[in-house]
Amino acid sequence: MEFLQSVRAQGDIVRIFLGNRPVFVLNSPQAVHDVLLTQSRKFGKGLLFDVARPFIGNGIITSDRDFHLRQRRALQPAFRRDGIAACVGTMTDIAEEQVSAWRPGEVIAMDLVLRRMMTVMLVATLFSTERPDGADAVAELGERVAEHLTTVMRGVFVGTVLPAPIASSPALGHRRYLAAATALRELADTAVRQARQAGQGRQGGTGRGDLLSIMFADTPGNPRGMTDVEARDELLSLLMAGAETTSTTLAWALHEIGRRPELTERIRTECEALPVGALPGAATLPFTERFLREVLRLHQPSWLLMRRALEPVRVCGVDLPQGAELIYSALTMHRDPAYYPDPLRFDPDRWLDRTEKDLPPGAYVPFALGNRKCIGDHFAMTEMLVVLRSIVSRWRPRPVEGHRVRPVVHALIRPNALPMRVSPWPAD
Numbered sequence: 001m002e003f004l005q006s007v008r009a010q011g012d013i014v015r016i017f018l019g020n021r022p023v024f025v026l027n028s029p030q031a032v033h034d035v036l037l038t039q040s041r042k043f044g045k046g047l048l049f050d051v052a053r054p055f056i057g058n059g060i061i062t063s064d065r066d067f068h069l070r071q072r073r074a075l076q077p078a079f080r081r082d083g084i085a086a087c088v089g090t091m092t093d094i095a096e097e098q099v100s101a102w103r104p105g106e107v108i109a110m111d112l113v114l115r116r117m118m119t120v121m122l123v124a125t126l127f128s129t130e131r132p133d134g135a136d137a138v139a140e141l142g143e144r145v146a147e148h149l150t151t152v153m154r155g156v157f158v159g160t161v162l163p164a165p166i167a168s169s170p171a172l173g174h175r176r177y178l179a180a181a182t183a184l185r186e187l188a189d190t191a192v193r194q195a196r197q198a199g200q201g202r203q204g205g206t207g208r209g210d211l212l213s214i215m216f217a218d219t220p221g222n223p224r225g226m227t228d229v230e231a232r233d234e235l236l237s238l239l240m241a242g243a244e245t246t247s248t249t250l251a252w253a254l255h256e257i258g259r260r261p262e263l264t265e266r267i268r269t270e271c272e273a274l275p276v277g278a279l280p281g282a283a284t285l286p287f288t289e290r291f292l293r294e295v296l297r298l299h300q301p302s303w304l305l306m307r308r309a310l311e312p313v314r315v316c317g318v319d320l321p322q323g324a325e326l327i328y329s330a331l332t333m334h335r336d337p338a339y340y341p342d343p344l345r346f347d348p349d350r351w352l353d354r355t356e357k358d359l360p361p362g363a364y365v366p367f368a369l370g371n372r373k374c375i376g377d378h379f380a381m382t383e384m385l386v387v388l389r390s391i392v393s394r395w396r397p398r399p400v401e402g403h404r405v406r407p408v409v410h411a412l413i414r415p416n417a418l419p420m421r422v423s424p425w426p427a428d
Helices: 002-011 031-039 047-056 065-079 081-099 110-127 134-161 176-198 213-215 230-260 261-272 286-299 377-394
Strands: 011-016 021-026 108-109 305-309 312-313 318-320 326-329 394-401 408-411 413-414 419-424
Touching: 002 011, 002 134, 002 419, 021 031, 031 305, 031 312, 031 326, 031 377, 047 176, 047 230, 065 213, 065 230, 065 261, 081 110, 081 377, 108 110, 108 394, 110 230, 110 377, 134 176, 176 213, 213 230, 213 326, 230 286, 230 394, 261 377, 261 394, 286 318, 286 377, 377 394
Parallel strands: 021 326
Antiparallel strands: 011 021, 108 419, 305 326, 312 318, 394 419, 408 413
């Protein structure tokens, strides 16, 4: 990370080497905006996603061009704001069930608890609205998925930055990676098969309204719906993107809350004032939303993403050959003092002085841009607001004395561990 931060001073686009592979680093908002939006059709997903594709399939994360566009359009109905609003009750129930079980003075492994919570929440709200075996089975499935996802994402990162003979070494956990990827595919295949059978058993088809039903539905852009393999790949992609990144962002949010009690007070006050039935969002929880926006700036979990030039292309005056591999880091962009004064200072109120619209296009990209912008950005923000509200309304999380939180870099940047002691708020 320090290296990527340092090369920003060398120009808009800088060539470095991963082993003997030349890679171009995009350093300016203009370069990032040009590649992700203005000339996006000239770029594919790149090396990182080549490594991931054999293990998580050709879903919305890894697919390219016309196939990606078709799949994105088929999934879009699941992420409409009215559909997300209908999920808030389920999100709240899951969060409340978790946090109400904590005890005063208990030390909670927040990073692990949040990872399980967000996976369960995603499974319950998007993938399975009518599991006959009940909430316990959903929780068990969520925990198994969370464990496998962590191993797979670590393996994808290792396979990207190291030559294949080294990355496939048992010493680096390659066998665990393969086993976790196989287990994830089997879980996704089972979910797709059960959803298909359930839908066929209903008069009128798969009209439940969950994500798998939407995948199977006939649409103008996707007649006959997705095949089972396509649905499995999309399921894996959305689990990868939706559970891991959200839980990691929330872990960093709890870390900042623990370090700054005054922020916890402001979030609690705002959440308690939220009227019953009001949806969490920028309009109803403005400070909490700014707080999360600042977490995504300073602790952007998806710290490194890649693209590949599909044809010769010119970006910011630099000619890139066909096949050129590109890297951009939203995290280093978000810490550039040219756009964020005193960039290492955590300050949610900086977004009052300079909103996202005031920044150069491409300077703040927590969910990427263009046709590759995260399809679930609003869903993720809603989840995080719900979880923060549930935790902070009931508890004051504080750091455990003697434990130092440090970032650990793999496919995402996570806290090494996040034990926190929870205490109830004193009676008013």
